[in-house]
Amino acid sequence: MPEPSPSRALIDVGRRFYSRNWVLATSGNFSAVISHSPLLLCITQSAAHKGTLTPRNFLTIDGSTRPVGRTTARPSAEASLHIEIVRARKAGAVLHTHSVWSTMLSDRHSAEGGLALQGFEMLKGLDGVTTHTHREWVPILENDQDMARLAGAMAGVLSDHPDAHGVLLRGHGLYTWGRTIAEAERHVEALEFLLETVGRQK
Amino acid sequence: MPEPSPSRALIDVGRRFYSRNWVLATSGNFSAVISHSPLLLCITQSAAHKGTLTPRNFLTIDGSTRPVGRTTARPSAEASLHIEIVRARKAGAVLHTHSVWSTMLSDRHSAEGGLALQGFEMLKGLDGVTTHTHREWVPILENDQDMARLAGAMAGVLSDHPDAHGVLLRGHGLYTWGRTIAEAERHVEALEFLLETVGRQK
Amino acid sequence: MPEPSPSRALIDVGRRFYSRNWVLATSGNFSAVISHSPLLLCITQSAAHKGTLTPRNFLTIDGSTRPVGRTTARPSAEASLHIEIVRARKAGAVLHTHSVWSTMLSDRHSAEGGLALQGFEMLKGLDGVTTHTHREWVPILENDQDMARLAGAMAGVLSDHPDAHGVLLRGHGLYTWGRTIAEAERHVEALEFLLETVGRQK
Amino acid sequence: MPEPSPSRALIDVGRRFYSRNWVLATSGNFSAVISHSPLLLCITQSAAHKGTLTPRNFLTIDGSTRPVGRTTARPSAEASLHIEIVRARKAGAVLHTHSVWSTMLSDRHSAEGGLALQGFEMLKGLDGVTTHTHREWVPILENDQDMARLAGAMAGVLSDHPDAHGVLLRGHGLYTWGRTIAEAERHVEALEFLLETVGRQK
Numbered sequence: 001m002p003e004p005s006p007s008r009a010l011i012d013v014g015r016r017f018y019s020r021n022w023v024l025a026t027s028g029n030f031s032a033v034i035s036h037s038p039l040l041l042c043i044t045q046s047a048a049h050k051g052t053l054t055p056r057n058f059l060t061i062d063g064s065t066r067p068v069g070r071t072t073a074r075p076s077a078e079a080s081l082h083i084e085i086v087r088a089r090k091a092g093a094v095l096h097t098h099s100v101w102s103t104m105l106s107d108r109h110s111a112e113g114g115l116a117l118q119g120f121e122m123l124k125g126l127d128g129v130t131t132h133t134h135r136e137w138v139p140i141l142e143n144d145q146d147m148a149r150l151a152g153a154m155a156g157v158l159s160d161h162p163d164a165h166g167v168l169l170r171g172h173g174l175y176t177w178g179r180t181i182a183e184a185e186r187h188v189e190a191l192e193f194l195l196e197t198v199g200r201q202k
Numbered sequence: 203m204p205e206p207s208p209s210r211a212l213i214d215v216g217r218r219f220y221s222r223n224w225v226l227a228t229s230g231n232f233s234a235v236i237s238h239s240p241l242l243l244c245i246t247q248s249a250a251h252k253g254t255l256t257p258r259n260f261l262t263i264d265g266s267t268r269p270v271g272r273t274t275a276r277p278s279a280e281a282s283l284h285i286e287i288v289r290a291r292k293a294g295a296v297l298h299t300h301s302v303w304s305t306m307l308s309d310r311h312s313a314e315g316g317l318a319l320q321g322f323e324m325l326k327g328l329d330g331v332t333t334h335t336h337r338e339w340v341p342i343l344e345n346d347q348d349m350a351r352l353a354g355a356m357a358g359v360l361s362d363h364p365d366a367h368g369v370l371l372r373g374h375g376l377y378t379w380g381r382t383i384a385e386a387e388r389h390v391e392a393l394e395f396l397l398e399t400v401g402r403q404k
Numbered sequence: 405m406p407e408p409s410p411s412r413a414l415i416d417v418g419r420r421f422y423s424r425n426w427v428l429a430t431s432g433n434f435s436a437v438i439s440h441s442p443l444l445l446c447i448t449q450s451a452a453h454k455g456t457l458t459p460r461n462f463l464t465i466d467g468s469t470r471p472v473g474r475t476t477a478r479p480s481a482e483a484s485l486h487i488e489i490v491r492a493r494k495a496g497a498v499l500h501t502h503s504v505w506s507t508m509l510s511d512r513h514s515a516e517g518g519l520a521l522q523g524f525e526m527l528k529g530l531d532g533v534t535t536h537t538h539r540e541w542v543p544i545l546e547n548d549q550d551m552a553r554l555a556g557a558m559a560g561v562l563s564d565h566p567d568a569h570g571v572l573l574r575g576h577g578l579y580t581w582g583r584t585i586a587e588a589e590r591h592v593e594a595l596e597f598l599l600e601t602v603g604r605q606k
Numbered sequence: 607m608p609e610p611s612p613s614r615a616l617i618d619v620g621r622r623f624y625s626r627n628w629v630l631a632t633s634g635n636f637s638a639v640i641s642h643s644p645l646l647l648c649i650t651q652s653a654a655h656k657g658t659l660t661p662r663n664f665l666t667i668d669g670s671t672r673p674v675g676r677t678t679a680r681p682s683a684e685a686s687l688h689i690e691i692v693r694a695r696k697a698g699a700v701l702h703t704h705s706v707w708s709t710m711l712s713d714r715h716s717a718e719g720g721l722a723l724q725g726f727e728m729l730k731g732l733d734g735v736t737t738h739t740h741r742e743w744v745p746i747l748e749n750d751q752d753m754a755r756l757a758g759a760m761a762g763v764l765s766d767h768p769d770a771h772g773v774l775l776r777g778h779g780l781y782t783w784g785r786t787i788a789e790a791e792r793h794v795e796a797l798e799f800l801l802e803t804v805g806r807q808k
Contacts, residue, residue, distance in 0.1 A: 132576065227795035
């Protein structure tokens with residue numbers, strides 16, 4: 001069962017991420033599932049300031065990213081990535097952040113197509129991981145302004161890496177998700193922490 | 203149409219920038235256009251603390267940087283740079299920040315006369331930029347305590363680089379602008395993020 | 405005499421540590437002694453968010469880590485480490501943080517089995533240290549998901565290093581303690597400061 | 607004329623410095639002159655938490671660091687350094703911070719006996735400095751737990767460098783001052799900014 005008012009929880013997420021510099025300059029976007037069948041997603045509107053979100057910065061879209069109900073708001077341009085993730089992972093929430101470390105590392109490791117995280121207790125912040133010896137492969141997708149093509153690439157990488165908890169877009173940032181908004185936020189914190197740690201090690 | 207009370211919005215900008223260490227030690231200055239013709243600019247007074255601004259820390263100046271109305275306050279010494287930017291870009295707001303990364307990078311790249319930013323999704327935080335493949339050239343001006351000469355140099359660099367969204371002063375910081383205060387703040391966040399990213403990469 | 409309401413003080417500690425990124429993604433755990441004989445410990449429950457703790461996120465355990473009183477909450481999986489520390493050091497509070505710098509340095513220096521801190525005035529933040537010439541050896545334990553084995557290793561390292569004020573777990577974070585919650589928090593701040601300083605020096 | 611209630615202003619300074627990690631673990635100490643002749647100084651008591659100061663964490667001392675009036679509080683162990691600075695510089699306030707960057711740089715440059723800052727606009731945050739071409743020499747004193755000897759060394763370095771706006775203690779932190787608390791705080795912000803900039807450049 002999704003929470004009654006996902007926008008309220010996402011507003012708090014935005015405030016916390018903004019204070020950590022993870023969603024500067026209206027970057028980032030957030031969504032939470034209202035219904036899986038038919039698919040209805042509460043998502044941030046395009047170009048909203050993520051540190052001062054209000055309920056009016058959210059809208060509901062269907063599985064084709066079409067707005068539902070009376071609204072003049074447009075969903076984030078990356079709404080189709082949210083839809084792919086929700087479908088592939090049965091996720092209840094999808095969070096996209098845009099930190100300095102994820103931007104740098106997604107560029108530095110793009111040639112390898114991903115980045116391995118291993119040996120850190122913080123990996124246990126990821127759903128189902130029970131030991132620091134876990135090896136988490138974070139795939140890196142080439143960035144693309146063609147959203148249909150990027151959504152297809154996202155679907156492909158999610159299928160190729162069924163155990164991945166997050167995906168990086170090169171020079172762009174992190175996508176992660178969870179069954180609930182709280183779990184997705186925990187995944188953001190764990191992955192951003194690990195990326196900063198690996199980034200500073202080199 | 204400019205907002206009714208630009209000082210209120212600039213007070214909030216100052217509080218946010220101060221918490222991010224972008225305007226320490228009374229550095230930085232902010233302005234917003236009240237009227238384009240004749241030119242009237244609401245600007246921070248000289249040497250004000252940017253984290254705790256009050257309406258009394260602002261004054262109105264004309265296109266010659268002369269205070270308008272009854273005031274004993276002096277405008278920021280850099281008021282003439284604000285005037286040049288407003289004229290050259292038809293800007294509605296000008297924000298000058300003074301971060302560690304902009305200070306370092308403006309010094310490191312001064313010999314090249316500027317700094318290129320390319321390949322980052324965050325570039326789309328800049329007005330009119332629609333793809334990460336955009337190449338943003340951020341010109342660097344030599345710092346100068348002669349304000350008339352520096353204003354002339356600013357006018358020159360704005361003319362030579364009509365597409366630039368910001369200008370660095372060497373060892374000094376960033377000037378950027380926007381049609382509104384919100385757009386100018388978005389430009390600060392995008393450019394400061396990009397400078398930190400490039401600064402950490404090397 | 406322990407404070408009347410340790411959970412209230414630990415809630416404030418959590419909020420401060422979360423804002424400093426020392427307990428992201430539900431990492432970290434905190435405890436305070438209610439009674440030394442018999443041993444009763446107020447401790448954070450497993451998987452609680454450390455920035456928004458409430459009294460319901462705490463429970464009381466005995467010296468065998470068994471919950472006391474009516475509760476369905478489970479203590480942190482690392483409760484046995486808290487018990488070992490309280491017994492070995494006669495501590496009144498134990499705080500475990502999980503910062504980027506402690507994660508990095510505990511990995512970098514694991515082969516030496518520890519890390520020396522010397523020459524810093526901040527060492528005087530540690531109980532009983534009166535000069536910057538003090539040499540503080542911070543032992544590093546190999547991380548382990550077998551809690552009984554890890555508790556045994558903790559007991560061993562505390563016995564081998566009777567003067568140590570903190571212990572690092574490799575790739576995991578810092579354990580420190582104090583006679584009071586305030587002293588334990590001071591030890592966290594001093595050690596995290598020193599680890600960041602040493603980490604940036606290299 | 608000193609402010610009527612210096613402790614109130616110093617409480618706010620402490621809160622801001624603590625949030626920037628400049629006075630962790632009860633490090634740092636602050637004072638403001640109540641009277642120059644006879645010399646009376648309002649100063650933080652020993653070992654107070656600088657982020658949550660209250661009026662009771664302050665006491666008044668005379669020019670021999672002896673408490674004045676009915677108090678059981680002891681002044682900071684470094685009170686004699688404050689007295690030397692107030693006398694040598696006719697200062698109205700003295701602030702001592704303890705940041706990671708000042709700790710690192712005071713160690714790195716100790717063999718040269720100081721550190722030069724030049725070419726930065728932020729130098730104009732220092733009283734009387736009107737151009738970025740100014741060369742600020744920040745002397746570094748060897749740290750010492752013998753306070754009489756350290757106070758003598760401070761008096762010597764202030765006399766040898768009459769234009770210096772601050773002094774570093776090796777592995778310990780920064781001392782700066784001003785005619786008012788606000789000016790001293792501006793000096794802290796300017797010098798800490800410059801130290802971080804120089805520290806990151808290398």
